[in-house]
Amino acid sequence: MSSQSRSPNAELGLLDATMIGMGAMIGAGIFVLTGLAAEIAGPAAIVVFALNGVVTAFTGLSYAELAASIPKSGGGYAFVREIFDDLSSFIMGWMLWFAYMIAGALYALGFAPNFLELLHVYGVVAPPDQVGAIALPIVDATLPLAFLLAFVAVLGLVALNAVSTAASGSAETIFTIIKVSILVIFVGFGLASPMFSGAEFQPLFPAGGGAAAILPAMGLTFIAFEGYDLITTVTEEVENPRKNIPKAIFLSLVATVIVYLAVVTVAVGTLGAQGLADAGEAGIAAAATSFMPTGLPVIRNGGALIVFGAVFSTLTALNAVVIASSRVAFSMGREGQLLPSFGQLHHRYGTPFVAILASAVVMLGSVALPTQSAGNMSSLFFLLSFIIVNVAVIRLRRERPDMHRPYEMPFYPAPPLIGVALNLILTVVLVEYLIRTDPLALGLSVGWILLGGVAYVVLNRVRTEPQRDDGTDIEMTPEVDD
16 A cells, blocks of 8 residues: 655635534434433433533633644644653543444444334344344354344444545534434333323432442443534644634534433433433434334334434444544644554545554454453543543643634633542542453553553554664664674
8 A cells, every 4th residue: 555644635614624523423322321321320311421421611712712722633632742751642542432333333333223123114124133143154153133234334434434535524524414314213202192291200319329320320320421522633624723613613513512411301201210221222223113103104113213313323423533533643642642654544535544544454353352342441431531631632722822823711620620520520530430340441541551551562662663674773773883
């Protein structure tokens, strides 16, 4: 493959950037995680998503200021690279890259069962729980059809991103508009339904856990609001980034929180928190089936419409994180913190080809993970990286007070300090939850950090070798002369 060093083209407008953020935030989370949140927090699931929106807003202010001040692709990594030392910025990039790749696996795993359900609605396959495994040609083995679908989804979107940034950005905009439209229909029918009752929100907190039950639910569902970081990973591909990136962050955050609160309100108000919890990953679809009309042309019933929306949502979220993960790896390669080939654009397609392929390898391998473990790991690494970003904005203000900042957050330093505290609390709660319920996710997370340490040492050694070859090692020169 031939490639060369060049700058990305600014092909994405404010709408595209906003939709990239919304595409990730209104993704698998709203369809898959709502039932899980209701299972832990009861009707207070609506409080869970509202508070996650608040936590996100504080860190979003930091992202907006940093993105306007440092208009570089790579998201939080690019900011930290500008402010902290080599090791700290490597750790940040390493964690953020992993968080996006694992999020990609989560969305692919969410896409597969919803796509099977959609095929089932139209009589193409049996119900998803009755679909058998597929025999692989050449090798004597079988694989679950859902696994193969997740694998193919990742491959397809990786190919799209590898050949065209503009095509992937346009696809994101179209998909996001479709799924938001479907959710608006869901909310409209739900609010007008006689099934909707405010009594479903009484009592608000579960009898066993009380108000404290919302904390683990917040940690588990935090991944639903990571999309604003994703916008900043493509900063150099956005027109007028100093103005459009902060606008896109705020627009996507506000729109997403409104959509989440409306959908969760309707779901709890019609199906009830216990009904949502019993339906699990299909909670929103079950709610839609309960109150939306049946016998509709083409879409047949409300549940099918929501499944259709879930397919689009998981695909858009997957597409968004393929973009984001590759841009983080691209930035690390360009900064010399991964192999140089990661930081190069393809001579023909203008995309970070090697970074996309490398991200795809981890995503494809991760679709073998349990869905919940993928969600837990991704949430954990996003929380850790957001803590560092909030610290970064404080440090930048202290070290470069006169720096040109097209956008400055109000009430500084309160927002980043509150952001650090809230993300830290959720991190501690989530780690404690993983120790009790998901040691696989915790073990793999620690393993990725250790792998990063090895990679950092090896890459540093590789970077110093060319200097020795060029004779820059002054201690060796006299021996050669002798």
